[in-house]
Amino acid sequence: MVSALEDPRIRVLLELKREIDEEYERLTKRLEMLRAYRQALDTVIGVRSFATADAALTSAAPSGAQVPAAQPSTEERQTIDVYNKGRSLLLAQMIVEGANITIVPAEHALYDIKRGAFARFFVERILGKFQQEDRRRVENGEIGWEQAFDFEVKDEDGHLKEIVIRNYGSEAQLQEIQRALRWALEKIYTPR
Numbered sequence: 001m002v003s004a005l006e007d008p009r010i011r012v013l014l015e016l017k018r019e020i021d022e023e024y025e026r027l028t029k030r031l032e033m034l035r036a037y038r039q040a041l042d043t044v045i046g047v048r049s050f051a052t053a054d055a056a057l058t059s060a061a062p063s064g065a066q067v068p069a070a071q072p073s074t075e076e077r078q079t080i081d082v083y084n085k086g087r088s089l090l091l092a093q094m095i096v097e098g099a100n101i102t103i104v105p106a107e108h109a110l111y112d113i114k115r116g117a118f119a120r121f122f123v124e125r126i127l128g129k130f131q132q133e134d135r136r137r138v139e140n141g142e143i144g145w146e147q148a149f150d151f152e153v154k155d156e157d158g159h160l161k162e163i164v165i166r167n168y169g170s171e172a173q174l175q176e177i178q179r180a181l182r183w184a185l186e187k188i189y190t191p192r
Contacts (some may be wrong), residue, residue, distance in 0.1 A: 013115035027121070076098065077097045079093055079096075079135070082182050084186045091185040092104060092108045101174070103181065104162055118160070126176065135148060
């Protein structure tokens with residue numbers, strides 16, 4: 001008689017179960033992230049549902065017309081504290097000045113910039129996505145290079161020192177950057 005673990009069909013089924021469990025975990029995390037994005041969008045839509053005359057004129061522009069990208073006032077400076085999900089630990093500060101953001105890690109934190117949550121998710125999927133979208137807009141003649149989203153990650157011995165984001169775009173993009181940053185930094189947080 002063959003034991004259950006020696007039966008090749010059982011081994012195949014166990015491997016299939018492991019793959020299903022991994023995919024389920026990945027999709028659960030993705031769903032959680034999408035719910036957070038949706039909640040943030042609902043908040044922005046609720047706040048911004050009243051259209052100004054400028055917004056109405058922009059949306060009424062002919063399809064071939066170039067509409068300048070909306071940029072925040074260069075006079076404003078805003079500091080946003082980025083906390084962990086439980087709001088018990090300061091992770092970083094986002095300093096928003098005009099169309100630019102400077103992200104500075106909390107003094108008590110070390111962040112390895114090569115770890116997946118930061119490198120693959122925050123840098124590639126979030127910041128990289130915005131950069132690619134604006135490069136396409138530049139190539140299509142919609143905006144100039146000086147208006148395009150760009151970023152620079154500065155490190156010291158592989159640990160995050162500062163992130164500089166130029167031309168971050170809309171308030172919705174700012175909020176998406178903030179949410180994604182919180183999630184990524186929370187995953188890679190190491191106390192000094």
